[in-house]
Amino acid sequence: MRISVASGKGGTGKTTLAVNMALALSRERDVDLMDFDVEEPDCSNFLGIGTEKVSDVMIDNPVFNRDICTRCGECGRFCRYNAIAVLKDQVMLFPELCNGCGGCAMVCPVGAISYTSRRIGEVRSGQLGALHFHEGVLVPGEAKAVPVIDELMRYAAQDIVIMDSPPGTSCPMMATVRGSDHCILVTEPTPFGLHDLRLAVAAVREIGVEHGIVINRYGSGDSRIEEYAKEEGIEVLLKIPQDMEIARLYSDGIPFVDERPDIAKELVDLYERLEGGSL
Amino acid sequence: MAAIASPRSAIADCDVDASDLHLVTSPEVEKSEDFFGLDIPIIDSARCTRCGLCRQSCRFDAIDGSINVIEDRCEGCGVCELVCPVGAIVMEKRLDGRIFSSMTRFGPMVHAALKAGGEGSGKLVSMVREWTRKKAMEMKKEFIIVDGPPGIGCPVISSITGADLSVIVTEPTVSGISDMKRILEVTEHFDVRSLCIINKWDLNTKKTKDIESFMDQKGIPIIGKLPYRTDFNRAQILGRTLYEEAEVEVREVLEGIWNRTIVELKGD
Numbered sequence: 001m002r003i004s005v006a007s008g009k010g011g012t013g014k015t016t017l018a019v020n021m022a023l024a025l026s027r028e029r030d031v032d033l034m035d036f037d038v039e040e041p042d043c044s045n046f047l048g049i050g051t052e053k054v055s056d057v058m059i060d061n062p063v064f065n066r067d068i069c070t071r072c073g074e075c076g077r078f079c080r081y082n083a084i085a086v087l088k089d090q091v092m093l094f095p096e097l098c099n100g101c102g103g104c105a106m107v108c109p110v111g112a113i114s115y116t117s118r119r120i121g122e123v124r125s126g127q128l129g130a131l132h133f134h135e136g137v138l139v140p141g142e143a144k145a146v147p148v149i150d151e152l153m154r155y156a157a158q159d160i161v162i163m164d165s166p167p168g169t170s171c172p173m174m175a176t177v178r179g180s181d182h183c184i185l186v187t188e189p190t191p192f193g194l195h196d197l198r199l200a201v202a203a204v205r206e207i208g209v210e211h212g213i214v215i216n217r218y219g220s221g222d223s224r225i226e227e228y229a230k231e232e233g234i235e236v237l238l239k240i241p242q243d244m245e246i247a248r249l250y251s252d253g254i255p256f257v258d259e260r261p262d263i264a265k266e267l268v269d270l271y272e273r274l275e276g277g278s279l
Numbered sequence: 280m281a282a283i284a285s286p287r288s289a290i291a292d293c294d295v296d297a298s299d300l301h302l303v304t305s306p307e308v309e310k311s312e313d314f315f316g317l318d319i320p321i322i323d324s325a326r327c328t329r330c331g332l333c334r335q336s337c338r339f340d341a342i343d344g345s346i347n348v349i350e351d352r353c354e355g356c357g358v359c360e361l362v363c364p365v366g367a368i369v370m371e372k373r374l375d376g377r378i379f380s381s382m383t384r385f386g387p388m389v390h391a392a393l394k395a396g397g398e399g400s401g402k403l404v405s406m407v408r409e410w411t412r413k414k415a416m417e418m419k420k421e422f423i424i425v426d427g428p429p430g431i432g433c434p435v436i437s438s439i440t441g442a443d444l445s446v447i448v449t450e451p452t453v454s455g456i457s458d459m460k461r462i463l464e465v466t467e468h469f470d471v472r473s474l475c476i477i478n479k480w481d482l483n484t485k486k487t488k489d490i491e492s493f494m495d496q497k498g499i500p501i502i503g504k505l506p507y508r509t510d511f512n513r514a515q516i517l518g519r520t521l522y523e524e525a526e527v528e529v530r531e532v533l534e535g536i537w538n539r540t541i542v543e544l545k546g547d
Contacts, residue, residue: 008297010429015454039430040461042454060338080318080357096436101338140464143401143433144353167429168296174351174396190512196297202382203395206351220509222516232521242509253453253484 001275002161002257004036004180006204008196010167011217012186013240016250017267018164019046024257025160025271026131028108032161035065036193038121038148043164044135045253051126051135057151058117059100059144064091073111075104075113096143121148123155132158147171153179160271169203177204182274183211184237187219191254194228203232238270280424282522285385285536288422291411292390293404293438295376296397300426304522306381306388314391314406317355319519320348326367333359333368351396352428375399380410387414388470401433408438414482422544445471446502450479451486459490463497475499476536476542479507500543503536505529 005018015037026154035043037040044051062075062084084104085229102122105113118143126133136152138145149172156163156179163180164223165173183204187197197213204211212235215225219244228253229236240263241247249256257264281290281304292300292326320334327346334342341352350373351359360368386504389411391403407424408531413425428434439445449459459475465472477493480487487504494501506529514524523531 009299010297014408037430039432039435040454040458040525042457045453045457078357079362080355080472097496099354100356101357102336103356103361106358117400138430140435141459143436145430145432146339147542170302170393170397170434171351172430172432178351191302191515191518192299195302196301198302199297199395206395218510221512246481247507250450250454251450251486 001158001159001182001271002180003271003274004163004177004209005163005176005186006165006173006183006200007167008169008200009193011191012166012188013184015042015046015164016212016256017186017216017240018162018185019043020255020257020264021267021271022131022162024178024268025162026129027034029160030130030131030132030158032156032158033164034152034161034258036149036152036166037164038136038152038172039137039147040165041137043133043137044126046162046255047128047131047133049125049126049128049133051124053122054125054134055123055151056119056131057121057123057148058181059120060102060115061095061098061100061118062104062113062115064093064111065114066090070110070112072109073105074109076108077093078103078107083239091109099144099203100114112196120144123148123152127153129186142240145174149175149246169199174203174207177209178207182210183209184214185211186214186216188214188217188218189223189225191224193221194224197225197228201232211272214238214240216240216241222265223226280537281361281385281533281542282520284422284424287416288424289386289390289411289415289420290383291423291425292388293407293425293434295393295400295403295407295434296428298390300388301381301390303515303518304383304385304388305327305377305518306383306390308380308381310380310381311485312378313401314376314378314393314403315372316397317353317373318352318357318370319355319373320359320368321371322346322348322369322410326526328365328366328367330364332362332364332531340458351398356397368512373398376403377460378403378406378410380414386420387411387418396441400428401437404428404434404437431461433464435465438516439466439471440469442471444540445473446476446540447473447479448476449490451483451490453478453486454488456486472543473499474540475501477501477504480504482507500539502539502543503532505532
């Protein structure tokens with residue numbers, strides 16, 4: 001089963017949950033742990049393994065042949081991202097605005113446009129026992145996360161895939177959650193947590209993926225998440241308590257599954273209940 | 280910062296896909312507008328012959344096997360409209376969210392809400408900044424305080440470019456430090472000077488020291504350190520800012536942060 005771990009709000013504990021669930025499961029079974037937060041990939045900080053690049057992620061940018069170009073301006077008119085400026089003596093491309101849609105070459109009446117690839121990120125992999133780790137990494141300065149997410153998605157291979165998703169509710173999160181069978185929404189019991197959870201639920205409902213809620217740092221706020229979950233008929237799958245020991249282990253990049261076998265067992269049970277379809 | 284700086288500042292909430300500032304600033308909306316991000320193709324199923332050329336030509340895999348548009352994948356490029364041999368596709372404006380100009384107890388605030396899966400978050404962030412700039416000029420505010428989105432992608436880049444200063448909030452954790460280094464690469468790439476705040480500093484004093492040495496090496500001032508306290512959530516629950524609810528020692532740290540920020544701004 002493919003499980004995405006998402007949340008509207010950043011910093012709620014997605015990576016913590018994804019990493020610890022994957023590690024706990026990997027004691028018995030082969031698991032893919034995949035880090036889809038390609039802008040700020042953090043899972044690797046907790047695994048203590050080396051990784052190697054397995055794929056470059058490229059996007060196409062147009063190249064204008066000055067000898068053939070008649071400066072008719074069709075390409076600039078077609079481009080919806082203001083990435084092309086047609087001037088008197090040259091055509092300029094603003095690569096950071098270019099989406100690689102290929103439209104400019106299609107509208108050029110003289111065939112003056114071809115494409116060159118630019119590297120915007122990479123996919124890396126590593127192994128820890130039965131845990132197969134893959135992460136996507138966007139090059140800082142690049143704007144588009146989705147092409148890296150799409151490339152990373154191709155590496156999902158095991159029966160169990162745990163997908164650490166990006167925060168927020170816009171295209172990177174949607175692209176990740178679309179690739180899953182169930183989405184676990186991690187939140188915290190505060191006003192910001194609830195507000196962003198509502199947005200995340202709306203997003204996940206739009207995709208049509210089954211979902212449940214995990215309340216992290218339970219006890220550090222109030223009961224609003226539970227009330228909301230009840231109103232909306234969404235199951236609260238698990239509550240992880242506010243706990244200094246967990247926070248300290250996290251700060252040192254140590255997964256808590258070894259020190260806290262009680263929670264490790266709850267994570268394994270949770271996965272098995274989801275896989276068994278009893279939820 | 281806005282609580283301390285008021286009435287000299289205007290606020291821009293640029294975390295458009297999960298904007299939260301309104302929860303602690305109680306804004307009264309004065310003006311709002313629909314936000315149209317990228318266009319979206321409308322496919323006339325009566326005209327469509329299901330040739331599949333649109334699906335083949337789409338570089339974003341935004342048209343599925345039943346020739347329906349997958350909205351959150353569509354980048355609004357217009358190639359499908361271009362290639363359709365029977366003119367069954369027309370690009371139309373897409374309602375992606377809403378932008379608000381409001382007044383709060385700290386002064387004017389511009390904020391927005393992007394629809395789930397909304398495209399054009401970068402464009403919406405630019406619009407929030409533009410509206411805030413106009414409002415700040417109109418009301419003669421000296422400062423614009425921008426609450427930025429998380430990550431390093433297009434909405435973040437949109438919120439950083441052209442800023443006089445960026446204040447990077449980090450924490451003494453392995454993830455906090457690695458994320459901080461990546462956002463620093465972006466601010467450096469766009470030539471924006473940075474300051475640093477360490478949140479939850481006493482969670483891991485060794486890592487706090489690591490951050491301090493790193494920043495020292497980079498010549499980036501650390502303008503404040505906040506302790507790890509779960510009772511900070513109390514302010515949020517009351518719909519107030521931390522500054523308004525915290526005890527004196529914490530208020531002093533926050534004031535120190537703002538004062539240092541002004542010093543660094545004027546130092547330019």
